[in-house]
Amino acid sequence: MSDNDVNPRRKTALMLTGGGARAAYQVGVLKAIAQQYPRSSKLPFQIICGTSAGAINGTALACYASCFHLGVKKVEWIWRNFHTNQVYYSDYLRVFRQIMRGMFSAFQADYANKTAISLLDNKPLRQLLTKVLDLKRIDRNIVGGYLSSVSVTASCYSSGDSITFFQSDNATEWRRAKRCGQRTLLGVHHLMASAAIPLVFPSVRIHQQYFGDGSVNQLAPLSAPIHLGADKIMIIGLADPRKNELSQRMLHHPDLASIAGHLLDTVFADTLNSDLERMQRVNNTIALMQKHNVASDLKPIQSLLINPSQNLAQLASEHFLQLPMPVRTLLRLTGIRQHSDSSLASYLLFEQQYTRRLIQLGYEDGCNQMETIMQFLAE
Numbered sequence: 001m002s003d004n005d006v007n008p009r010r011k012t013a014l015m016l017t018g019g020g021a022r023a024a025y026q027v028g029v030l031k032a033i034a035q036q037y038p039r040s041s042k043l044p045f046q047i048i049c050g051t052s053a054g055a056i057n058g059t060a061l062a063c064y065a066s067c068f069h070l071g072v073k074k075v076e077w078i079w080r081n082f083h084t085n086q087v088y089y090s091d092y093l094r095v096f097r098q099i100m101r102g103m104f105s106a107f108q109a110d111y112a113n114k115t116a117i118s119l120l121d122n123k124p125l126r127q128l129l130t131k132v133l134d135l136k137r138i139d140r141n142i143v144g145g146y147l148s149s150v151s152v153t154a155s156c157y158s159s160g161d162s163i164t165f166f167q168s169d170n171a172t173e174w175r176r177a178k179r180c181g182q183r184t185l186l187g188v189h190h191l192m193a194s195a196a197i198p199l200v201f202p203s204v205r206i207h208q209q210y211f212g213d214g215s216v217n218q219l220a221p222l223s224a225p226i227h228l229g230a231d232k233i234m235i236i237g238l239a240d241p242r243k244n245e246l247s248q249r250m251l252h253h254p255d256l257a258s259i260a261g262h263l264l265d266t267v268f269a270d271t272l273n274s275d276l277e278r279m280q281r282v283n284n285t286i287a288l289m290q291k292h293n294v295a296s297d298l299k300p301i302q303s304l305l306i307n308p309s310q311n312l313a314q315l316a317s318e319h320f321l322q323l324p325m326p327v328r329t330l331l332r333l334t335g336i337r338q339h340s341d342s343s344l345a346s347y348l349l350f351e352q353q354y355t356r357r358l359i360q361l362g363y364e365d366g367c368n369q370m371e372t373i374m375q376f377l378a379e
Contacts, residue, residue: 011148012377013230014045014061015222018052018215019238019268020197020347022312024079024355026057026236027072028362029306034072036374043068044377045234046148049164049224051214052268054236055152055194056129059186063137065146078132079355086128087350088120088201090324095120099330116202119330120348125195129188138186142169149228152186153214153221154193157203162217164224165190171228178219181227197264197347221272222279222301232302234376236362237272240265240311240343258342265343276303304376309365312358316346319354 016026037044043065050058057075064071084090089098098121141147151166162179167186174181184190193204193211203210225233283300290296320328320338327348336342366373 010231011046011229012044012232012234013047013049013225013228014058015225015233015235016048016050016054016058017221017235017237017268017272018054018195018213020053020195021082021316021350021355022238022346022358023053023057024082024358025238025308025312025362025365026054027076027079028359028364029236029366030061030072030362031076031359032363032366032370033373033377034068036370037068039067039069041068042066042146043071047151047225047228047230048147048149049151049153049228050194051153051218051221052195052197054238055214056191059135059138059150059152059191060133062141062147062150063134065138065141066144074132076359078128079359080352082350082352082355084324084327084348084350085124087125088122089124090327092326092329095326095330116204117199118196118202119200120327122192122196122201126188126192129191133188133191135186135188138167142167150186151181151224151228152190152194153218153224154190154196154204154206154211155214155216155218156209156211158209160217162214162219163211164227166224166228168228174227176220176223178217179223181224200348215268215271218271220275220278222275222303226301230301231299232376233304234373235272235276235303235305237305237307238268238312239272239307240313241307241309258340264347272305276305279303302376304373306365306369306373308361309368310361313343313346315357315361316343316349316354319349319351319357320345322351322353323349 043061048058048062060075061071064074089095101115138150149166149168149171151164153162153164156163160178164181165184165186166181168183173183189204189206193206194214196203196212198212198216203212222233279301282298286296286298286300317339331345336344
C-alpha cells in the first residue's frame with residue numbers, strides 16, 4: 001500500500017447554489033479568489049457541484065480547470081454582457097404566445113403529446129450554452145488530473161427524487177432516501193434541466209423522465225460533494241441577509257408577488273442552511289466519539305459559506321426598468337412592480353447593469369473575507 005493510500009490528499013469542493021440571475025454574484029467571489037493565485041494556476045477545487053444557475057457556472061469553470069484565471073475570465077465575460085433575450089424570449093409576440101400555449105394545453109386530452117408548460121420560453125439559453133461550452137473538456141481535465149468530479153443536480157418530476165448527474169475519476173453511484181447520484185457524461189440538457197425554475201421555465205426530458213430545477217426537493221444539498229469525496233466544502237450562496245424583526249412585520253396579507261418571491265427564496269436557500277446545521281451536529285458527534293476513542297467510519301467535513309452582504313432583491317428593484325417592456329408587463333400582471341416587496345425580479349433580471357453590479361458585490365465580499373477564504377483553501 002502506497003503512502004497516498006494511507007494518507008490521501010484532502011479534497012476541496014466548490015458548491016454553487018441556484019438563483020437565476022443572482023448567480024452573477026458567484027462570479028465576483030471567484031474573481032477575487034483567482035487573483036490570489038498565479039495566472040497559470042489550476043483550479044484550487046478538486047470537486048465542483050452546482051445546482052440551477054450555479055450548475056451552469058460550475059460546469060463552465062470545470063471546462064477550464066487547468067487554468068483558474070482563464071475559466072473565471074470566460075464566465076465573467078458572459079455575465080458582464082448579458083441581456084434577457086440570451087436567456088429567454090422577451091418580445092411581446094413570443095412572451096404572450098407562450099402564455100396562450102399554456103392556456104390552450106389545459107384543454108388537451110390526457111393522452112395528447114403536450115408541450116412543456118411555463119411562463120417563459122428559455123430556448124435562447126440552450127443555444128447560448130451549446131455555443132459557449134465545450135463540455136468535452138471536462139473529461140480531458142479529469143483524465144489530466146486537474147479535476148476529480150463535477151456534478152449537476154436536477155429534480156425529477158416523475159419520481160420526486162433529487163438526481164445528481166456526475167462525471168468523476170473514481171466516485172461511485174449512490175442512493176439515499178429521495179436522492180441519488182447517477183454517473184454520466186454531462187450535456188447541455190442536464191444544465192437546462194437543473195436550471196428549469198418551476199412554472200417559469202419548461203421542464204426537460206432526460207431518459208423518459210422529466211426534470212426541473214435542482215433546488216426543488218433537494219433535501220440534502222451537501223450530499224453530492226460529500227459522496228464525491230469532499231473533505232472541505234466551500235459554498236457560494238445567493239441568499240439575502242436576514243431581515244431584522246422590525247422590517248419583517250407586515251401590515252397586510254402578502255400579495256401574489258410576495259408569495260412567489262418567498263417560495264423561490266425558500267427553494268433556493270432554506271434547505272442549505274438546514275443541511276449545514278445537520279452537518280455541524282454530525283461533526284460534533286464525531287469529535288465526541290474520537291475523544292472517547294470510539295471507532296467510526298464517519299469523517300468530519302469542514303465548510304465555509306459565503307453569502308451576499310447586501311439584499312439582492314433591493315438591488316434588482318433599482319434596475320427593474322432595464323427589463324424588456326414585455327417582461328415588465330407580464331410581471332405587472334402578477335402584481336410585481338419596481339418597488340414591490342418581492343424577490344422574483346432578482347431571479348429573472350438578466351441585464352448587464354444588474355449582473356455587473358452583482359459581480360462587483362461578489363468581488364468586494366470576496367476581498368473582505370479573503371483571509372478566511374485562503375486559510376480555508378490552504379492545504
